[in-house]
Amino acid sequence: MAKEINQFDTKVLVHRDLLQKKNKTLIALNDEIESTLRETVFTMGVIEERRSKESKDHTKRVTLYSQLLAHKLELSARDVEIITAATPLHDIGKLGIPDEILLKPGKLTEAEFAIVKTHTEIGYSMLKHSKRDILRAAGIIAFQHHEKWDGSGYPQGLKCEAIHVYGRVVALVDVFDALISYRVYKEPWELERAVDWISSQRGRHFDPDVVQVFLAHIADFATIREQFPSGLSNEHGFAVA
Ligand SMILES: [Fe+2]
Ligand SMILES: [Fe+2]
Structure with missing residues (x-):
């Protein structure tokens, strides 16, 4: 009997x-599987960045800024993970905008700008049917990253918390990166000037709480920018837009 119990115990172990x-x-x-998805999504973002002739490493910087800001806003660990993975696709809808408009040097006409604005809806329609958290979040970000806290953004003119927190975070970091990077129409702004402007947009363009947390940790954002500088347009074989 004891032997049988022993054998049974061994089997269980x-x-x-x-x-x-x-x-x-x-x-x-x-x-x-998750890291393959993350890497694939990031690569898709870089493909869009190259095709849109964005400044060098824009996708990388914006992704790192999003991660940092989401973390400092004390979003849940899963939210931080999702926004980090999804941010590279914020402008994926630009793949649906014709070259002659997207890459046009100089000022766009009103009609052309209206077409560029549709990159938000195009991105959303590319991603909204996914059942994966990361891609669904990317759809929300693509749709909402040009919304403004005061309701004057596009495409829906959403206000305040009607804009998903992912959209509010990416809205700020995307503009921050554009301000301090080279563009065909401007030199990069000094950090101080960008900070002043973002500060002035508290409760207008941006969620006031998001601005406050961003400003409280500006030194950390500046460090990311130093690690991945946007560089000069001609240095990298493609112009910046
Ligand atoms: Fe955009
Ligand atoms: Fe962007």
Whole structure:
């Protein structure tokens, strides 16, 4: 009887070890799938960045700024993970805008600008049907990153908290990066000038709480920018827009 109980115990232990091993393998596989998705999404963002002739490393910087800001805003760990993974696709809808408008040097006509604005809806329609958290979040960000806190943004003219927090975060970091980077129509602004302007947009263009947290940690944002400078347009073989 005692021998049988011992044998039974041994079998249970063997099964437990096997289950633990299988569990570890499943966790590793799941991590592999998530990181493959993250890398693919980031690469799609870089493809869009190149095609739109964005300033060098715009996708990288905006993604890092989003991650930092979401973290400092004390969003949940999962939210920080999702916004970080989804931010690279904020302008993916620009793939649907014709070259002659997207890459036009100089000022756009009103009609052309109206077409550029549709990149928000195009991006959303590309991503909204996904069942994956990261891609669904990317759809929200693509749709809402040009909305403004006071309701004067596009495409829906959403106000305040009707704009998803992912949209409010990316709206700020995207503009911050544009201000301090080279554009065909302007030199990069000094950090101080960009900070003053963003500060003046508290409660207008941007969520006041998001601005406050951003300003409180401006030194950390400046460090990211130093790590990935936007560079000069001709230096990288493509102009900046
Ligand atoms: Fe955009
Ligand atoms: Fe952008």
